Amino acid sequence: MDTDVTTTHIVVMGVAGSGKTTIATMLAERLGVEYAEADRFHSEANIAKMSAGIPLTDADRAPWLEAIRDWLSAESDAGRPGVVTCSALKRAYRDVLCDARGRVWFVHLTGSPEVLAERMGYRTGHFMPTSLLPSQLATLEPLADDEDGMTLDVSAKPEEIVDDVLGRLAAS
Ligand SMILES: Nc1ncnc2c1ncn2[C@@H]1O[C@H](COP(=O)(O)OP(=O)(O)OP(=O)(O)O)[C@@H](O)[C@H]1O
Numbered sequence: 001m002d003t004d005v006t007t008t009h010i011v012v013m014g015v016a017g018s019g020k021t022t023i024a025t026m027l028a029e030r031l032g033v034e035y036a037e038a039d040r041f042h043s044e045a046n047i048a049k050m051s052a053g054i055p056l057t058d059a060d061r062a063p064w065l066e067a068i069r070d071w072l073s074a075e076s077d078a079g080r081p082g083v084v085t086c087s088a089l090k091r092a093y094r095d096v097l098c099d100a101r102g103r104v105w106f107v108h109l110t111g112s113p114e115v116l117a118e119r120m121g122y123r124t125g126h127f128m129p130t131s132l133l134p135s136q137l138a139t140l141e142p143l144a145d146d147e148d149g150m151t152l153d154v155s156a157k158p159e160e161i162v163d164d165v166l167g168r169l170a171a172s
C-alpha cells in the first residue's frame, strides 16, 4: 500500500542522544513541512527537573504529551502533516500521541548505549545530562508489532537515515 507521505505525521522517537532533533529537522526540510521540538512543550518545572538529573514521572509527562498531540491535530486541521521529536519511551505515551487527528507514524532511532553516551558527550549547550541515559534506556519500550512505524539503527549517516525513513514511509 503506497502512502501519501504528505498526510502522515512523523514522530521521531528514542532515548536522549539518539538523533531525534538531527533527523527530524532534516525530514521536515525534505518534506517541506512544520517541525516541532518536543522540549518546547515541556513546562519550566520539567526542564528544571531534567537539568538537575531527576527523571520525569508519568504525571510530569502527561500534559507534555497532550500538548504534542494537540499540536499534531492542529497541523492536521491545517491540512498538513507535522514532524515532531518526542522520546515517547513507553507504549502508553505513544498511545496518547496516536489520539491526534491524522495518521501518526513513529520512527524509533536506536543505538548502543556506548554510541549514544559518546554522542551526548560531544554535544554542547544541551540541558540533558548523560547521567540520565541509563534511566531512559531502562524506561524504553520498543515499538510493538501492532504499532505504526519503523525502527532503525543510528550508526548510519543522517542523510542515509533520512532516505531510508522516506522510502519506508512511502512504501508503508
Ligand atoms: N546519524 C548520526 N551520526 C553521527 N552523529 C549523529 C547522528 N545523529 C545525531 N548525531 C549527533 O549526536 C548528537 C545527539 O543527536 P541529537 O541532539 O539530534 O539527539 P536527540 O535525540 O535530539 O537528543 P535529546 O533527546 O537529548 O534532545 C548530536 O551531537 C548530533 O550531531
Ligand SMILES: [Mg+2]
Residues within 6 Å of the ligand: 020, 021, 022, 085
Ligand atoms: Mg533533541
